[in-house]
Amino acid sequence: MQALRDLKQSTTRTRLSxxxxxxxxxxxxxxxxxxxxxxxxxxxxxxxxxxxKFTDPSSLVEAQPTPAAVFEAGETPVFGEVDRLKIVFVDxxxxxxxSDPLEIEGLEILRLSEVFTRDIHWAKDLYGVLExxxxxxxxxxxxxxxTAFATDGVVxxxxxxxxxxxxxxxxxxxxxxxxxxxxxxxxxxxxDLTVLETGPAAARFNKVMEIDIAxxxxxxxxxxxxxxxxxxxxxxxxxxxxxxxxxxxxxLTANGVLTRNxxxxxxxxxxxxxxxxxxxxxxxxxxxxxDTVFITHDAVNCESRQVFKKVLRxxxxxVFQGKILVKEGAQKTDGYQISQSLLLDGDSQFLAxxxxxxxxxxxxxxxxxxSGAIDxxxxxxxxxxxxxxxxxxxxxxxxxxxxALDEIENEALAEDLRHRLEAWLARRxx
Amino acid sequence: xxxIKDLHVQLEEEEKQILKGVDLEIxxxxxxxxxxxxxxxxxxxxxxxxxxxxxxxxxxxxxLDGEDILEMEPEERAAAGLFLAFQYxxxxxxxxxxxxxxxxxxxxxxxxGEEDVSAADFLKxxxxxxxxxxxxxxxxxxxxxxxxxxGEKKRNEILQMAVLEPKMCIxxxxxxxxxxxxxxxxxxxVNALRNAGRSFLVITHYQRLLDHIKPDVVHIMADGKIVxxxxxxxxxxxxxxxxxxxxxxTA
Ligand SMILES: Nc1ncnc2c1ncn2[C@@H]1O[C@H](COP(=O)(O)OP(=O)(O)OP(=O)(O)O)[C@@H](O)[C@H]1O
Ligand SMILES: [Mg+2]
Numbered sequence: 001m002q003a004l005r006d007l008k009q010s011t012t013r014t015r016l017s018x019x020x021x022x023x024x025x026x027x028x029x030x031x032x033x034x035x036x037x038x039x040x041x042x043x044x045x046x047x048x049x050x051x052x053k054f055t056d057p058s059s060l061v062e063a064q065p066t067p068a069a070v071f072e073a074g075e076t077p078v079f080g081e082v083d084r085l086k087i088v089f090v091d092x093x094x095x096x097x098x099s100d101p102l103e104i105e106g107l108e109i110l111r112l113s114e115v116f117t118r119d120i121h122w123a124k125d126l127y128g129v130l131e132x133x134x135x136x137x138x139x140x141x142x143x144x145x146x147t148a149f150a151t152d153g154v155v156x157x158x159x160x161x162x163x164x165x166x167x168x169x170x171x172x173x174x175x176x177x178x179x180x181x182x183x184x185x186x187x188x189x190x191x192d193l194t195v196l197e198t199g200p201a202a203a204r205f206n207k208v209m210e211i212d213i214a215x216x217x218x219x220x221x222x223x224x225x226x227x228x229x230x231x232x233x234x235x236x237x238x239x240x241x242x243x244x245x246x247x248x249x250x251x252l253t254a255n256g257v258l259t260r261n262x263x264x265x266x267x268x269x270x271x272x273x274x275x276x277x278x279x280x281x282x283x284x285x286x287x288x289x290x291d292t293v294f295i296t297h298d299a300v301n302c303e304s305r306q307v308f309k310k311v312l313r314x315x316x317x318x319v320f321q322g323k324i325l326v327k328e329g330a331q332k333t334d335g336y337q338i339s340q341s342l343l344l345d346g347d348s349q350f351l352a353x354x355x356x357x358x359x360x361x362x363x364x365x366x367x368x369x370x371s372g373a374i375d376x377x378x379x380x381x382x383x384x385x386x387x388x389x390x391x392x393x394x395x396x397x398x399x400x401x402x403x404a405l406d407e408i409e410n411e412a413l414a415e416d417l418r419h420r421l422e423a424w425l426a427r428r429x430x
Numbered sequence: 431x432x433x434i435k436d437l438h439v440q441l442e443e444e445e446k447q448i449l450k451g452v453d454l455e456i457x458x459x460x461x462x463x464x465x466x467x468x469x470x471x472x473x474x475x476x477x478x479x480x481x482x483x484x485x486x487x488x489x490x491x492x493x494l495d496g497e498d499i500l501e502m503e504p505e506e507r508a509a510a511g512l513f514l515a516f517q518y519x520x521x522x523x524x525x526x527x528x529x530x531x532x533x534x535x536x537x538x539x540x541x542x543g544e545e546d547v548s549a550a551d552f553l554k555x556x557x558x559x560x561x562x563x564x565x566x567x568x569x570x571x572x573x574x575x576x577x578x579x580x581g582e583k584k585r586n587e588i589l590q591m592a593v594l595e596p597k598m599c600i601x602x603x604x605x606x607x608x609x610x611x612x613x614x615x616x617x618x619x620v621n622a623l624r625n626a627g628r629s630f631l632v633i634t635h636y637q638r639l640l641d642h643i644k645p646d647v648v649h650i651m652a653d654g655k656i657v658x659x660x661x662x663x664x665x666x667x668x669x670x671x672x673x674x675x676x677x678x679x680t681a
Contacts, residue, residue: 376483381520381574384480385534385590386508386541395533399524399573 008043011061012141015044018063019149024116031128035147038132042141051138054319054351055260055290060142060234065178065204068230068257075423077169078198078224079416084167087154091172091202092179094152098169106160106191112153112182123155126184130210130238134264137325138294143236143262146208150182158185158217161192165220165413170201172228177202183209187217187245194410195219200226200256205233215242215269221249222413224420225259229286232258243269243299250408252417253280253289254424260290267295267302267330277307277407281397281421283428285315285347291339292321297330297363306337309404311397312348320369323355330360337367342400344374344393394425431629432456432479432598437490439471439478439654448474450654451490456598459626463640464633465665466651467673472633473517475651476602480514481507494598508534509541513596515587517603517633522574527586530574531556531593538594559592563619580607588619599623600631605639617642637669652677 045057088098102109128147179202310318320339341350352369382392408414439449481504648664657680
């Protein structure tokens with residue numbers, strides 16, 4: 001134990017010694033220094049840590065990122081057909097020229113660096129706050145590192161129902177980029193906001209998004225993580241939900257050497273709803289995808305739902321760690337969790353750790369996790385109709401993922417992702 | 431069209447012989463029926479012909495227009511014009527019936543070097559064929575066979591056949607589970623496809639289907655072999671007397 005702690009402390013010191021934050025307003029300096037202290041005392045993760053036993057964090061901890069080749073997708077951008085406001089980052093740096101003017105009726109959009117130098121009370125009250133709350137009962141050192149050293153990001157406040165989505169577009173151009181982005185989202189009472197995230201971002205990407213949803217507010221999040229084969233990413237989505245509010249998040253992941261998506265949600269107001277879903281397709285023994293979700297019910301009559309599907313082949317590894325924590329007094333909780341994998345061969349692996357921890361008596365909570373092979377009867381049926389096996393497998397793959405994609409409420413966004421996925425699978429086949 | 435010679439088949443998993451020397455010759459344009467007791471090997475024959483895994487051909491041959499189909503992959507057999515209407519059609523959750531049909535049609539076109547059918551032409555084709563089989567729009571939208579009644583599944587098989595227009599159609603107990611009206615619909619569907627270049631192998635337990643789809647030849651299969659062949663009257667004999675006398679006679 002002590003040996004592990006010492007080891008972690010020393011790697012953490014090495015990592016931190018390379019990082020500096022720009023001085024800003026006093027509040028910013030304070031909150032970033034506090035975050036830096038959090039990381040220093042926790043230490044960056046090691047694969048012997050219980051929370052990282054399925055995913056080796058070493059390449060995320062190292063001082064320098066492992067270089068990642070840039071992947072030329074050669075296709076129209078994801079959500080390219082959707083009317084959206086584009087905010088572009090290249091290797092983690094805001095690109096004003098490539099972005100749309102940051103103006104939408106009912107929204108305040110600022111750059112994080114700008115916010116750091118000013119005194120905006122709602123931003124001050126949010127920056128690093130949900131991340132810090134999310135450190136217990138399980139430590140999330142990469143998120144604290146992010147709060148301390150993020151170099152860019154956006155800060156968005158929605159005061160009305162905004163139908164036009166905000167698209168954060170992450171380009172990866174430099175094979176050695178190491179990006180740390182931190183976004184703040186404040187959804188005010190009764191407001192409604194949709195944020196899309198697309199692209200690989202960098203060779204190594206650490207991203208945190210803190211989302212505070214006031215009463216009756218709604219936040220929709222649809223993300224398509226970029227297809228660069230060699231990229232690595234650790235992301236943390238931290239949300240706090242007020243009364244009768246809604247949070248709905250979906251992530252599609254194809255490719256990437258390493259992806260760890262953590263989602264930490266606190267239902268603090270009654271009658272709130274939180275849905276988190278994801279679909280991942282992994283091909284090859286260098287693909288590792290980890291969804292780690294922690295949902296805390298701390299109010300009455302809330303609903304939470306986790307739906308995660310993974311299709312793995314040629315030695316790909318998928319991980320799901322999902323927890324529903326129902327606190328004392330959180331009666332009438334309705335918690336649902338399902339994680340499933342389709343293993344297209346014997347080399348691929350799905351590791352799942354579903355957990356329920358319940359301290360209230362009047363709740364409905366269920367969870368399930370399955371791992372299965374392709375349905376041979378269905379495959380033969382398709383082939384007997386003339387469909388070649390690769391195409392038939394794709395059809396069954398899409399069918400398997402459909403339940404997760406159906407979680408996306410906006411039909412246009414869902415359709416875009418369905419077509420993408422189909423095309424990606426088809427391209428892989430040829 | 432279809433020539434089967436001395437076909438011996440055993441299970442891959444265990445050494446169990448199921449087909450023990452099947453001989454069958456079906457000419458273009460002809461309808462042959464196979465009847466026979468449960469477990470005699472009728473479905474096995476249909477699966478082996480369409481290329482399902484799990485069977486091993488230990489002896490004999492099967493050719494379609496002179497081509498050795500046993501060497502082909504299932505999808506190649508389909509492209510060559512072989513079609514099996516399954517005794518137990520498979521449910522495929524998550525795959526829409528329309529998508530399934532369009533993928534099948536386009537796959538076979540691609541195998542023949544043809545372009546994909548246009549969305550509009552395809553829709554028109556399906557609507558027309560579906561209407562004749564009383565398959566409604568809802569059934570086309572739903573996932574393949576999921577939640578379909580027994581009869582609906584069988585009608586869906588015939589719809590696929592009508593759309594794919596194979597030259598050698600094998601129907602494995604397509605009549606079981608059909609009510610009287612559905613039986614008529616399905617038979618009409620099959621009869622509409624009958625022509626000089628297309629052959630059928632109809633597996634059934636009941637004479638009733640053969641009243642609608644008039645066979646040219648009826649075979650009796652027992653214990654992995656065709657033990658007797660004759661005209662339509664053979665089916666009547668089975669209907670009236672069962673297999674007891676027939677099998678005793680051939681033993
Ligand atoms: N995969 C298998 N594993 C074990 N036994 C099998 C398998 N496939 C076929 N058989 C056996 O082979 C025999 C022939 O089965 P088959 O399904 O071909 O009969 P059938 O003539 O179609 O019968 P039915 O009229 O009941 O449909 C049966 O005894 C059956 O149990
Ligand atoms: Mg049978």
